[in-house]
Amino acid sequence: MAGAVAVRDSALDEGLLRRRLAAGGRAVVAMSGGVDSAVVAAIAHEALGADAVAVTLHGPAVSAAEVRRAVEVARTIGIRHELLSADPLTRAEYRANPPNRCYFCRSVEAGRLRAFGEQWGAAQYLDGVHIDDLSDDRPGLRAMDEAGFAHPLADAGWTKADVRRAARARGLPNAEQPSDACLASRVTHGQPIDAALLGRVEAAEAVLLDLGFRRVRVRVRGTGARIEVDPSEVARLRAPPMDSEVTAAVGRLGFDPVEIDPRGYVARSGPVRSEP
Numbered sequence: 231m232a233g234a235v236a237v238r239d240s241a242l243d244e245g246l247l248r249r250r251l252a253a254g255g256r257a258v259v260a261m262s263g264g265v266d267s268a269v270v271a272a273i274a275h276e277a278l279g280a281d282a283v284a285v286t287l288h289g290p291a292v293s294a295a296e297v298r299r300a301v302e303v304a305r306t307i308g309i310r311h312e313l314l315s316a317d318p319l320t321r322a323e324y325r326a327n328p329p330n331r332c333y334f335c336r337s338v339e340a341g342r343l344r345a346f347g348e349q350w351g352a353a354q355y356l357d358g359v360h361i362d363d364l365s366d367d368r369p370g371l372r373a374m375d376e377a378g379f380a381h382p383l384a385d386a387g388w389t390k391a392d393v394r395r396a397a398r399a400r401g402l403p404n405a406e407q408p409s410d411a412c413l414a415s416r417v418t419h420g421q422p423i424d425a426a427l428l429g430r431v432e433a434a435e436a437v438l439l440d441l442g443f444r445r446v447r448v449r450v451r452g453t454g455a456r457i458e459v460d461p462s463e464v465a466r467l468r469a470p471p472m473d474s475e476v477t478a479a480v481g482r483l484g485f486d487p488v489e490i491d492p493r494g495y496v497a498r499s500g501p502v503r504s505e506p
Contacts, residue, residue, distance in 0.1 A: 244396065247386050248277040255353030256281045260343055260379070261311075262292075263299030265404050266358030268307070269396045270382060274356060275309040284309045285346060287316040287339050290425040291412040293432050295439065302403050316342040319425060324414075327423045331414060332370035340377035355379045362390045408445040408460075418451045434480045441476070443467065445495050448480065455485035461494035468492070 251257060257274050261267040261284040274282040284307070286300040297313065304311035318324040318335040347355055357374055359381040364371075374381075383393060390409075397405035413428045427450070434448040434455060445460040457480065459467050467473060468490055477488040 243386075244273065247273055247382060250385075251277040251282075251354075251356070251382060254380075256351055257283070257354045257356055258343055258347040258350070258352045259284045259309075259356045260339070260358075260374075261286050261300055261304065262358075262410075263296035263303065263404065263407070264358065264410060265397045265402065265407055266360055266383065266390075266393050268300075268303045268358070268402050268404055269393050269400075270356050270358050271304065271309050272307045272400050272402065273382075273396075275307050280310065282309060283312060283350065283352075285312045285314055285343055287314055287342060289315055289317045290319055290428045291335065291414045293410075293413060293435070295436070296410060299404055299407070306401070306403055312346065314342055314346060318414075319423070325423055327414065327417055327419055327421055329419050330369040331419070331423075332368065332412075333373045335412065335414070336370035336373035337377075340374055340379065344377055356382055358393075359384050360388045360390060360393055416447060416449050418449075421450070421452070430483045430485070434483050434485065437476060437479045438467075441472075447495055448485075449491075450485070453485065454487045454489070455480055456489050456491050458491045458493075458495040464490075464492060464494040 251274050257278055259267060259271045259274050259282060261271045263286075271282070271284040284300075284304050286297060286304075288297045301311065301313075316339045318338045321334045321338060324331055324334040324338070343355060355378055357379045359371060359374075360383040364384060394405055413431050414423050416431050417423055417427065431448055431450060435446045438446045438448075438457065438459060443459045443463055445463075447458040449456045449458065457467070457476065467476065473490060477490065480488045
C-alpha cells in the first residue's frame with residue numbers, strides 16, 4: 231500500500247513536471263478546448279513563460295464552440311495563443327471516413343503545428359494525452375507520436391481525475407468540461423464526410439447546447455440522426471413539447487429520420503478529439 235501511495239504522489243508532483251518542461255526549451259502546446267491540453271498549457275506557461283505558446287487549430291471538423299472555449303482558457307492562463315487553420319478534408323483518406331480516420335486528421339494537424347513550431351524555434355511539442363487515453367486503440371495518437379509530440383501528462387502517470395484536480399486548482403473555466411470529440415466522430419465509419427455534413431452536425435448540436443444540454447452528440451447514419459444527451463438529461467429531452475421541438479429543429483437541417491436515444495450518451499472506446 232505504501233508503495234502505491236508513493237507512486238501516486240510522484241505522479242502528482244507538479245514541480246517535477248514543470249522542471250521537465252522547463253528543461254525541454256521552447257514549447258508548442260497543441261491546445262483544444264478540452265481540459266487535458268489546457269492543463270498542459272498552464273503548466274508549460276508556469277515553467278517557460280514567454281517560451282511557451284498554445285496553438286489551437288480550427289477547421290471544418292472543429293466546432294466554433296470549442297475554439298471559443300480554447301480562447302477563454304488561454305486568456306485565463308495568460309499564455310500566448312495562436313489560432314491556425316487546418317483542414318483534414320484535404321486528405322482523401324479522411325474524407326472516406328475509415329476506422330482509422332483520426333490518423334489522417336492528426337497527421338494534417340501535426341504537420342500544421344510542426345510547421346508553425348519550426349518557424350518559431352520550438353524545441354518541444356506537447357499534447358494533453360494522459361494514461362487513461364492509452365487504454366484504447368487510438369490511431370490519432372500514433373500520428374502524434376510519428377510527428378514527435380511528447381505526452382507529459384502520460385509520462386508523469388496522470389489520470390483524467392488528476393488532470394481535473396489540477397484544472398480546478400488553477401480555476402480553469404473548462405475544469406469540469408465533458409470530453410469532446412471532433413465532429414467527424416459523429417458519422418458512421420464508411421459514410422463519406424464533407425464540410426457540409428460536418429456543418430449540419432455542428433448546427434444540430436448547437437440546437438441542444440443552446441437549450442442548456444451539457445453533453446451532446448448527434449450521431450449520423452445515412453440520412454438519419456440519433457440524438458444523445460447525458461443520461462441525467464434524457465428525461466428532460468424526451469418530455470413534451472421538448473422532444474418534438476428538438477427533433478423538428480434537427481430535421482429542418484436535413485436529417486431524416488431523427489430520433490432520441492433513450493439510453494443517452496454512452497462513452498465509446500476509440501479515438502476522441504479531446505484534447506490533444
